[in-house]
Amino acid sequence: MPTGHVFIATSLDGFIARKDGGLDWLILPEHDGEDHGYAAFIKDIDAIVMGRGSYEAVSGFDTWPYDKPVLVLSRQLAGTTAPEALSGKVSFADLSPRAAMEHLGRQGAKRVYVDGGQIVQSFLREGLIADMVLSTIPVLIGEGRSLFGPTGGDIHFVHDRFLSFPSGLVQSRYLLRP
Numbered sequence: 806m807p808t809g810h811v812f813i814a815t816s817l818d819g820f821i822a823r824k825d826g827g828l829d830w831l832i833l834p835e836h837d838g839e840d841h842g843y844a845a846f847i848k849d850i851d852a853i854v855m856g857r858g859s860y861e862a863v864s865g866f867d868t869w870p871y872d873k874p875v876l877v878l879s880r881q882l883a884g885t886t887a888p889e890a891l892s893g894k895v896s897f898a899d900l901s902p903r904a905a906m907e908h909l910g911r912q913g914a915k916r917v918y919v920d921g922g923q924i925v926q927s928f929l930r931e932g933l934i935a936d937m938v939l940s941t942i943p944v945l946i947g948e949g950r951s952l953f954g955p956t957g958g959d960i961h962f963v964h965d966r967f968l969s970f971p972s973g974l975v976q977s978r979y980l981l982r983p
């Protein structure tokens with residue numbers, strides 16, 4: 806079974822997107838091209854699993870940002886084929902978090918990037934997240950799509966690392982407590 810890894814940015818009040826999916830608040834006025842550790846993180850990732858919400862957001866970008874295979878979990882999209890431009894890069898499936906990880910494991914993945922609020926929540930509930938890099942943007946947006954939600958019980962982490970960037974972004978890495 807591969808391990809699940811989260812690398813995600815939230816507003817100060819814990820949202821990953823506005824209600825309508827807007828991400829404009831993520832852009833830091835003091836941003837200087839710093840990637841906040843993303844390249845180092847993605848280098849060690851074998852596959853990406855995300856929810857339909859995240860897929861729909863990313864597929865609207867000018868360029869597809871991933872060079873790793875992406876599995877999109879979706880009841881709506883399961884059974885459909887990826888758009889031609891994403892052929893071989895994206896697949897759709899309606900799988901439980903555990904079944905998705907087993908599927909990616911059979912394909913050789915050892916470390917899986919888990920992305921999207923609802924998806925992260927469902928993987929957390931199944932104990933499938935080994936660590937989380939959480940970047941906090943210094944803005945309150947008041948309402949939006951939450952990173953966290955019901956957990957079905959307490960989930961304990963160890964705080965592993967803290968970084969503060971000139972851009973104003975602060976970042977913590979949490980490891981699932983054994």
Ligand SMILES: NC(=O)c1ccc[n+]([C@@H]2O[C@H](COP(=O)([O-])OP(=O)(O)OC[C@H]3O[C@@H](n4cnc5c(N)ncnc54)[C@H](OP(=O)(O)O)[C@@H]3O)[C@@H](O)[C@H]2O)c1
Nearest residue numbers: 814822826856857858859862878879880881921922923924
């Ligand atoms: N700030 C950041 O760093 C960051 C990172 C990633 C994404 N985002 C933003 O976050 C938004 C997407 O997040 P989100 O929480 O709305 O959606 P999400 O987690 O990306 O996708 C949720 C959808 O995935 C499908 N799904 C399939 N299996 C599931 C399961 N086991 N658990 C939960 N969902 C499952 C469902 O779609 P069906 O109805 O098709 O089954 C569900 O509606 C986008 O706006 C994106 O731009 C921000």
